[in-house]
Amino acid sequence: MTAVSAPERTCIGCRRKRGRAELVRLTNEAGRVVPAHAGAPGRSAYLCPEQACLEAADKRRAFARAFRGPVVLDPAVHRAVARHTSDERR
Numbered sequence: 044m045t046a047v048s049a050p051e052r053t054c055i056g057c058r059r060k061r062g063r064a065e066l067v068r069l070t071n072e073a074g075r076v077v078p079a080h081a082g083a084p085g086r087s088a089y090l091c092p093e094q095a096c097l098e099a100a101d102k103r104r105a106f107a108r109a110f111r112g113p114v115v116l117d118p119a120v121h122r123a124v125a126r127h128t129s130d131e132r133r
């Protein structure tokens with residue numbers, strides 16, 4: 044048994060593994076992809092808080108794959124990514 048490490052998740056945009064806390068968690072709410080609050084139930088996907096990853100995931104239809112069906116990206120996801128990015132720069 045190894046020591047407990049930070050949980051890692053894979054970004055659906057760039058496929059890199061990062062600590063869960065570094066990623067934006069997304070969930071499917073009635074066909075819309077929205078940022079999930081901590082502990083929200085259901086299937087979720089993770090994305091780096093970077094515009095490039097958001098665009099890559101969108102182009103590769105990674106959202107539909109992650110949520111197993113057609114979904115639309117809620118503008119709140121863009122805001123969550125932008126907010127995360129500006130927090131880091133502060």
Ligand SMILES: [Zn+2]
Pocket residue numbers: 054055056057058059090091093096
């Ligand atoms: Zn990424």
